[in-house]
Amino acid sequence: MSLIVAGCLTEYTNNPLGIDVRRPRLFWRLQSNRRSVVQSAYQVLVATTLELLEQGKANLWDSGKVASNESVHIIYAGAQLQSCQSCYWKVRVWDDEGQVSEWSETAFWTMGLLSRGDWKARWIGRKAETDVEMQPSPYFRKSFQITKAVRRAYVYSTALGLYDLRLNGQRVGALFAPGWTDYDRRVQVQAYDISDKLKSGENVIGVILGDGWYSGTVGFLGSRVYGERPFMLLQAHIEYEDGTNELVITDSSWKTSKGPILYSDLIKGEAYDAMLERAGWDQPGYTEDEAWETPDVRAGYNGMLVATLEPPVRIVQTRKPVSIRRTESGSFIYDMGQNMVGWTELKVQGPRGTKVTVSHAEMLNPDGSLYLDNLREAVQQNHYTLKGAGEERYEPHFTFHGFRYVELIGYPGEADLESILGKVIHSDMRETGRLETNDTMVNQLYANITWGQRGNFLSVPTDCPQRDERLGWTGDAQIFARTAAYNMDVSRFFTKYMQDVADSQLPSGAFTDVAPDAGWIRHKMWNTELNWFAPDNAGWGDAGVIIPWTLYLMYGDTRILETHYDSMVRWVEYLQDNSDGYVRPDYANYGDWLSIDADTPKEVLATAYFAYSTKLLAQIAGILGREKDQNRFEMLFTSIAQAFRNAFVDGDGHIHGGTQTVYVLALQFGLLSDEQKKQAVQHVTADIRLRRTRLSTGFLGVGYLLPALSDHDQLEVAYSLLTQEEFPSWMYSIKHGATTIWERWDGWTEHKGFQTPSMNSFNHYSLGSVGEWMFRFMAGIEADPVAPGFKNTIIRPRAGGRLNSVQASYDSLYGRVEVSWSLSGQATFRLEVTIPANTSAIVYVPGRVLAIDGVKSTDVYGDITLEGCVPLPDQRTGESSYQLGSGRYTFESTLTALGASV
Secondary structure (H helix, E strand, O other): OOOOEEEEEEEEEOOOOOEOOOOOEEEEEEEEEOOOEEEEEEEEEEOOHHHHHHHOOOOOEEEEOOEEEOOOOOOOOOOOOOOOOOOEEEEEEEOOOOOOOOOOOOOOEEEEOOOHHHHOOEEEEOOOOOOOOOOOOOEEEEEEEEOOOOEEEEEEEEOOEEEEEEEEEEEEEEEEEOOOOOOEEEEEEEEEEOOHHHHOOOEEEEEEEHHHHHEOOOOOOOOOOOOOOOEEEEEEEEEEEOOOOEEOOOOOOOEEEEOOEEEEEEOOEEEEEEEOOOOOOOOOOOOHHOOEEEEEEEOOOOOOOOOOOOOEEEEEEEEOOOOOEEOOOOOEEEEEEEEEOOOEEEEEOOOOOOEEEEEEEEEOOOOOOEEEEHHHOOOOOEEEEEOOOOOOEEEOOOOEEEEEEEEEEEEEEEEEEOOOEEEEEEEEEEEEEEEEOOHHHHHHHHHHHHHHHHHHEEEEEEOOOOOOOOOHHHHHHHHHHHHHHHHHHOOOHHHHHHHHHHHHHHOOOOOEEOOOOOOOOOOOOOOOOOOOOOOOOOOOOOOOHHHHHHHHHHHHOOOHHHHHHHHHHHHHHHHHOOOOOEEEOOOOOOOOOOOOOOOOOOOHHHHHHHHHHHHHHHHHHOOOOOOHHHHHHHHHHHHHHHHHHHHEOOOOOOEOHHHHHHHHHHOOOOOHHHHHHHHHHHHHHHHHHOOOOOOOOOOHHHHHHHHHHHHHOOOHHHHHHOOOOOOOOOOHHOOOOOEEEEEEOOEEOOOEEEOOHHHHOOOOOHHHHHHHHHHHHOEEEEEOOOEEOOOOEEEEEOOOOOOOOEEEEEEEEEEEEEEEEEOOOOOOEEEEEEEEOOOEEEEEEEEEEEEOOEEEEOOOOOOOOOEEEEEOOOOOHHHHHHHHOOOEEEEEEOHHHHHHOO
């Protein structure tokens, strides 16, 4: 295979529309069958039309031949970009032998509306109904004529609320657009290419508005947090072949009316009366809009209109139920076989006016009925009234549910397995990680982790998808971010979420517990007795530093560090200003949330996280070339670590509180002396043994528990905790049928049944942060902070426990990293690795290497030199290490050599 350039992306995306980044970043991958191939130079061409680019006329940017091995985050450096501009680009590269590739396939991006002056449209809505508590979803339509040949056409649209956009009867765009932001500050604008959807003659744009997060129910904060009713803004740009242009904009010329959606609320569900449907309302030829109303035109909007950062929400999977059961009351209960997020499509036939209720729940009560107690004020029900016209199909519009079980109430006739169909939705992120072992329960754990991510990554990383909460908790997000980045491409998702976090930062520098803030702090909705909802909870506010650092590690993204650097500095300075001798106080802190029989002192945890944010900020300052800040924060970290030891560590290395969490945080955050590290390892393992190999960590400790043990020669203890099947453990929930990660270890137990219903979610990703350990240690795929984004991969699999084989892969920006290892006879270890082109890796092979790619070793230490595989200095600790170029390699070793063990 010759040298090929593939996978061209702009701002992490394939051919994005309507971006507002003035200097977008370009990405590509290399493919070659030659080992150790490295890019030595590249040339990028960017032009305003495809024709110019094909002629080699780069009227926007010709980079020339640039000597560089970088193929990601290449910053556009051409002419100034304009609103609505199209930009076509291609790239070719030279390898380390001087071979030049063919030009890549053409990629493109388009610019959005870059200034307020580009907007001619007005915000429109419908006046509120006065006799109902929950508002019907308003319908809007606009008819316009196309009389000339269309060259291209784009529509730019957004809403304060949610919108369903249609053109000539066809849906355009994503679900739950424009996504959740702090609407007081910004709203995202989507761009869609409608060139092939327009036709000669009459065309119709139709829109349905939903309350969404803007004027619907937001978590347990109530409804109408941002506004009283939804509004929309839309502007279509039509360019004709003759060079003329036309705009179609929202204004008073549109028509609006209520329709069959009686209400549709994120938390309260939906009611739909099919008898009120208006057939053909969004298509040409509809003549019944004379009685429709003139829309209410809003004076304006004070927030920012920004291009969409997040990936779109889509239906990504459909699932059929696995069983059905008729109840004594005549309803039908389905098992979907998987706890999921989305809704069910109903297929029904019956008399006009018949009302069917579709109810959703995660679990069943002992009597077989739906377990609804944990929903609190949420109502996971959709009500459908039949129009009585043969077979009818219905699915909701602006609501979603978390469920495994579905009950049909009032269904006419006999329901069967074809009567409903599950629709799985989430922000559409490309799967990047795959992991499989010889252990079916470990495999199920990984499946549960990924399903928890699917269920809770919907515009923001929510805590749970079913009850009246569904908020973007920052602590949950930061502890799971690394796991999330292995599983899926979360580059855009977390870039957008970090904007939410920054928007919610208070003038003091404190980060909030949830983002978007949704009025939490501004409306002072905290419990004054418990001080729970303060703006600076340790491990929650620290997300403002940890998540950007995670994006840097996984994607090599320095722009996210630059963008939020000042916010991070303000956070650390806030913590310093509100500490006492570098020790954070015991107040306003969730602690190690939902730990089990272990009370971590809040001041210990808060001081540890203060140190960690400071430590990361010092590293970030160094990466950005801010040497004075780097020195300042390194000194601050040293002071905090010393204060931590003075305040909380005694002469025998006991840390105040004595919980597993205090020890693993101190170890992982670098707060202890060398001697204290040894003592901490002894104390934490003693606690684990005392609990009969059980963990006790909550949200903040669980992600660091197995890494801390593995980093300090306690790998077998880590594996024992991973595969522990008795309560509390990951496997305990799996033994009892879990298909997602539970919120709490004791969500359901054999001796107590269901935990307190006020807080008992069965789809809550936080405790699934163990997925990071599974990739980094069990599979051994690790990012190198010196060459981040997997430009150089550290491969160091750690065999142990009852596992004898692991297969894993991760799709980095450069290509797929693959690791497969197997253990036979408890002594022979086989490792296969694949490193993508234009990258390198350091691979650690346990034991003495016997052969590489079939070439046997004659050296006592197994040092074999092959093309692309160079042995590194070995400390003779039971591992051999090699520097690898790109390609595929196979290692065989013996674990009995040099005292090595698994």
